Amino acid sequence: xxxxxxxxxxxxxxxxxxxxxxxxxxxxxxxxxxxxxxxxxxxxxxxxxxxxxxxxxxxxxxxxxxxxxxxxxxxxxxxxxxxxxxxxxxxxxxxxxxxxxxxxxxxxxxxxxxxxxxxxxxxxxxxxxxxxxxxxxxxxxxxxxxxxxxxxxxxxxxxxxxxxxxxxxxxxxxxxxxxxxxxxxxxxxxxxxxxxxxxxxxxxxxxxxxxxxxxxxxxxxxxxxxxxxxxxxxxxxxxxxxxxxxxxxxxxxxxxxxxxxxxxxxxxxxxxxxxxxxxxxxxxxxxxxxxxxxxxxxxxxxxxxxxxxxxxxxxxxxxxxxxxxxxxxxxxxxxxxxxxxxxxxxxxxxxxxxxxxxxxxxxxxxxxxxxxxxxxxxxxxxxxxxxxxxxxxxxxxxxxxxxxxxxxxxxxxxxxxxxxxxxx
Amino acid sequence: xxxxxxxxxxxxxxxxxxxxxxxxxxxxxxxxxxxxxxxxxxxxxxxxxxxxxxxxxxxxxxxxxxxxxxxxxxxxxxxxx
Numbered sequence: 001x002x003x004x005x006x007x008x009x010x011x012x013x014x015x016x017x018x019x020x021x022x023x024x025x026x027x028x029x030x031x032x033x034x035x036x037x038x039x040x041x042x043x044x045x046x047x048x049x050x051x052x053x054x055x056x057x058x059x060x061x062x063x064x065x066x067x068x069x070x071x072x073x074x075x076x077x078x079x080x081x082x083x084x085x086x087x088x089x090x091x092x093x094x095x096x097x098x099x100x101x102x103x104x105x106x107x108x109x110x111x112x113x114x115x116x117x118x119x120x121x122x123x124x125x126x127x128x129x130x131x132x133x134x135x136x137x138x139x140x141x142x143x144x145x146x147x148x149x150x151x152x153x154x155x156x157x158x159x160x161x162x163x164x165x166x167x168x169x170x171x172x173x174x175x176x177x178x179x180x181x182x183x184x185x186x187x188x189x190x191x192x193x194x195x196x197x198x199x200x201x202x203x204x205x206x207x208x209x210x211x212x213x214x215x216x217x218x219x220x221x222x223x224x225x226x227x228x229x230x231x232x233x234x235x236x237x238x239x240x241x242x243x244x245x246x247x248x249x250x251x252x253x254x255x256x257x258x259x260x261x262x263x264x265x266x267x268x269x270x271x272x273x274x275x276x277x278x279x280x281x282x283x284x285x286x287x288x289x290x291x292x293x294x295x296x297x298x299x300x301x302x303x304x305x306x307x308x309x310x311x312x313x314x315x316x317x318x319x320x321x322x323x324x325x326x327x328x329x330x331x332x333x334x335x336x337x338x339x340x341x342x343x344x345x346x347x348x349x350x351x352x353x354x355x356x357x358x359x360x361x362x363x364x365x366x367x368x369x370x371x372x373x374x375x376x377x378x379x380x381x382x383x384x385x386x387x388x389x390x391x392x393x394x395x396x397x398x399x400x401x402x403x404x405x406x407x408x409x410x411x412x413x414x415x416x417x418x419x420x421x422x423x424x
Numbered sequence: 425x426x427x428x429x430x431x432x433x434x435x436x437x438x439x440x441x442x443x444x445x446x447x448x449x450x451x452x453x454x455x456x457x458x459x460x461x462x463x464x465x466x467x468x469x470x471x472x473x474x475x476x477x478x479x480x481x482x483x484x485x486x487x488x489x490x491x492x493x494x495x496x497x498x499x500x501x502x503x504x505x
Contacts, residue, residue, distance in 0.1 A: 054484030057499050062473065064480040064487045155480075155487030156450070194470045195450055195480065195487035196463070357462035362449045363486055 003032070004039030008046070024116070031115050033080030033130070040078045051078075058085050058133050060140040064194045066151025067136060083132040087113070087139065088125040088152035090160050090185065090192070093178035094168060095120065104147055112139040122218075123202065124162035125152040156199055158191035162219075163205035164212040172295065173207025174225030174308035175336040181205050183342055184349075197353070198360035198369075208304065209290040215313070215327070220366045221349060222313040222327045223336075227305035230285040231294070237301035238281045248297050265297050309333050312348060314378075315367025325367045328375060329389045330382065348382065355381045426459040432468050437477055437491070446494035447481045453489070 002025070013019045021038065028034035040051050051073050058069035068086040075082035089105065091097075105126060109115055114130030121127040131139065143149045152160035161184050164170070166177030184203055185192065191201075204215030207225040215222035240246040241259055248259045266274050273287035274294060281301070283294075295302045312334055313327035335344045352366065355378075360369040370378045375390060404410045409418070427435060435456035440448055453465050469489055472478040479492040481499075 055482045057479060057481050057495055059480055059482065064470075064473070064482070068484055069482060070484075155482050155485065157487065190467075190470070194466075194473070195489075196466050198449070198451060199486065354461070354463070357451075357466075358454070362451055 002038075003028075003035035004042060006038050006042040009038055009042050027115055031110075033084075033114055034116065036072075036078035036080035037084075037114075037116075037130075040072055040074060040081055043074065043077075052084075058136065060136055060151070062193075063151060065154040065157040066193065068154050070130075081130070084114070084130040085133065085136065087128040087131065087136075088121060088123075088154055088160065089128065089143070090150050090152040091120055091124045091126050091162075093161075093163055093181040093185070094165050095124065096168070096178070101147070105149065108139065108142055108147065112142075123152070123159050124213075125160050151193065153192045153200075156195040156197050157193065157201075158188050158196065159200055159202045160192065161185050161188075161203040161205070162213055164207050166205075166207040170207055171299070172210060172225075172292075172304060174227055174304055175207060175310055176338070177205040177207045177223075177225070179338055180223065180336060180342055180345070183338070184345075187341075187346070197357060199363050199365055201353075201356075201366065203349075209292050210296070215316075217316050217324075217326055218318065219316055219327065220314065221352065222316060223310045223345065224313065225304075225336075226290055226309065226311050226333065228307040228309065228333055229305035231283055231288065231305060232303040233281055233283065234301050234303075235280055238298065239279060241298050241301055246298070246300055250296075250299055265294050268293055308336075310336050310345075312345075314352065315365070315370045317365045317367050322368055322371070325371070327367070328370065328392075330379065331384065332387065332389055351382050426464070427457045429468060429471075432457050432460065432465070433472055433477070436465075436469055436472060440478060440489065440491045441494075446490045446498045447483075447488035448490060449486075449488055 006021075009021045012021045024034050024038055028038070044051050053071045053073050054069060056069035056071070059065075059067050066088050068088070070084045070086055072078050072081045072084065105128075106115070106117070109117065109128050112131055112135040113128055116129040118127035118129055140151070143151075161181045163177035163181035164173070166179075167173040167175070168178055181203075190196070201221070202219040203221050203223070204213045204219035205223045206213050206215050209224055209226060211224055215224060237246060241248060242261050244258060247253070248264060261276060266276065270291050270293075271287045271289055273284040275282050295304070310333075311329060312331040314330045315325060316327035317325050331348065334348070336342065337344065356366045356369055359373065360366065364372075376386070379386060379390060407413070426432075436453050439453060439456055443452070450462075450466055450469060453469055454462060457465065469478060473480060473489070476492065478489050479495055481488045481490050481495050
């Protein structure tokens with residue numbers, strides 16, 4: 001029997017789609033505290049404000065992340081959610097786990113929490129919703145000892161690294177994302193579990209420029225697989241797409257009108273670097289921006305090149321202080337080498353951290369720090385030379401600020417002498 | 425010259441004890457020893473948490489440090505409001 005009247009929430013059960021209200025009511029039959037979630041949410045709908053309070057001193061001993069304190073500001077009316085903390089579990093890389101693991105986690109959560117979960121959180125964690133402060137240490141003990149399962153990141157920590165399926169399941173992937181993700185997770189355990197930074201810091205790894213984890217929009221440090229050489233073309237398969245023997249886009253467009261090479265591929269190439277010469281598909285690879293459209297449309301005909309690595313992009317974030325921001329291409333090509341423990345990637349990460357931990361303001365994401373001090377300063381910190389890809393909008397700003405060491409002879413040079421030479 | 429670990433620990437605890445607010449950002453401790461790198465100060469602050477001379481406090485999105493008795497006082501006040 002419902003404990004509270006929830007006429008506004010009940011509206012959300014109408015219609016053909018699944019309803020979280022129905023789900024919570026079902027869960028409340030065995031976990032009565034879930035009635036209070038609905039009761040409090042109904043009050044929030046009426047009052048048009050949240051009745052949750054965040055934060056506090058909850059956590060497990062020695063860890064400064066992984067558990068987000070959550071309290072009701074109406075504990076007398078809704079005692080079941082007076083404490084309702086969230087626990088983040090570090091998901092396996094590429095989210096590969098079996099049903100036995102999932103059942104074990106759910107059984108543990110029925111024992112210590114509300115039984116409600118969020119699969120998966122935005123950062124990829126297995127999110128367990130709603131427990132009390134007293135249950136945290138026993139839950140953590142069972143998680144780590146019986147399930148060999150650790151917490152993820154929260155607060156000003158390194159957040160749980162996330163990656164796409166990578167080479168495990170995807171032919172486009174230019175490196176083993178799960179391997180790099182696992183390596184960084186283990187290498188930076190201290191940064192994941194204890195606050196280290198001015199604010200949160202996220203790694204995300206995609207195996208190719210399709211960027212299935214949207215790392216370019218969501219992570220402070222995005223590693224996107226790419227290739228250096230030419231797209232591999234199988235001309236016989238190209239002919240089969242044109243004749244209709246191969247279905248474009250892996251069959252996803254099978255009901256659409258017949259494949260038209262000019263309309264569906266060549267005209268949609270953003271740099272216009274493709275053409276048909278007779279029956280032969282030609283690509284001017286120097287002008288290819290790795291948009292992936294031709295590879296996605298004709299997966300049997302076009303494949304990534306063989307000299308594979310990744311691009312590093314920095315500074316994306318969702319809106320916090322200054323609004324949403326996409327990442328900036330910082331290093332166009334970097335070696336991804338498991339044999340040397342991904343040394344090249346780790347060197348860049350630590351250069352960025354050493355700089356941002358000192359220069360970044362409290363609650364400032366690294367992308368905001370880059371925006372505040374300017375990209376030229378950031379690339380100088382990393383010891384990089386500017387490249388055309390660093391220029392967002394050419395010739396937008398007429399002012400160029402040189403430093404003394406960038407000017408031949410420095411600022412003390414004899415300008416009259418220089419102009420005499422210039423006039424010749 | 426950087427402070428020794430024990431000197432740095434004492435400086436961090438003194439800073440957290442005297443600060444007007446009970447919760448401090450990790451950056452607030454950097455001034456305790458300008459000659460030390462930020463990552464060393466972070467490691468020493470975390471060691472103080474293990475020794476229970478400091479504790480973590482989370483705002484939900486940001487994690488801060490403080491003296492346990494000061495933070496617990498503040499938290500109790502907040503819970504009773």
